[in-house]
Amino acid sequence: MGDTSEDVGVAARFTVHAFTDVGLRRRRNEDAVLVGGWSCQTHDGSLVTMSFMPAPPFVCAVADGMGGHAGGDIASRVALNVISANHREWRSDEDVSDALLDVNDQVRGVGVETDLLGLGTTVAGLCFLADAVVAFNVGDSRIYTVVDGHAVQLSVDDSVFDTNGRPTNIVTQSLGQQTPVRPHLVRLPLRDARYLLCSDGVSGFMTDDELREAVGSDDVGDWCTRIIDTVRANGAEDNFTFVIVDVAPEQSS
Known part of the structure; x- marks a missing residue:
């Protein structure tokens, strides 16, 4: 894991539930x-649960290769592979922001090398540092913190909005674009918390009331079941992916 001598003061125990699925209409996912060094892009989703106490920095993220763009599955995979390879060097908000600029360049470079014009992906993630959490996103994949049964959005939707103020599936920036991206970052203290990361295959196929009902239970396993069942009941016309992170900090000696 390398030298973690500067990461002192607070340790945290994580329970993470991760799920990704092709949905009911798409042919490929x-x-x-991404959870730490583990990544997944399976076709038929199965829920994976992990519990551990990693040394910081520790990253969880979801990426959504943009539907209708060539090589979307490649773009999301490349973005998360680059983050996985480099996140151990992150120590600050600036490190996260600079890393996403580099990911943008690398995804675009893969598109040029493979003649896949329009290669692009969203990303939404959490970087857990020694005493803080940095939430980051580019595109319309979302990050929520769940407080008292209510999902509060931390991320910013890089979307074109309809006349009712709802985000459409048209994104205004993504990783892989020619111009530099402007990542959205939010810094939070490291504390007892629950977070939900998801692609728009989840947020776009659940109403606010359905999401509130899904995360209203004290049992995070029940959240997973409700999200999967609701998205599928509502058509699951897109790939859908989520990560639930349950954080329990412990004061280290």
């Missing part, structure tokens, strides 16, 4: 999920 352009979503991908």
Whole structure:
């Protein structure tokens, strides 16, 4: 894991539930999920649960290769592979932001090398540092913190909005674009918390009331079941992916 001598003061125990699925209409899964050094882009989703106490920095993320763009599955996979390879060097908000600029360049470079014009992906993730959490996103994949049964959105939707103020599936920036991206970052203290990361295959196929009902239970396993069942009941016309992170900090000696 390398030298963690500067990461002192607070340790945290994580329970993470991860799921990605092609959905009911798509032929391939352009979503991908990352938990630490583990990534997944399976076609038929199965729920994976992990519990551990990693040394910081520790990253969880979801990426959504943009539907209708060539090589969306490649773009999401490349983005998360680059993050996985480099996140151990992250120590600050600036490190996260600079890394996403580099990911943008690398995804674009793969598109040029493979003649896949329009290669692009969203990303939404959490970087857990020694005493803080940095939430980051580019595109319309989302990050929520769940407080008292209510899902509060931390991320910013890089979307074109309809006349009712709802985000459409048209994104205004993504990783892989020619111009530099402007990542959205939010810094939070490291504390007892529950977070939900998801692609728009989840957020776009659940109403606010359905999401509130899904995360209203004290049992996070029940959240997973409700999200999967609701998205499928509502058609699951897109790939859908989520990560639920349950954080329990412990004061280290």
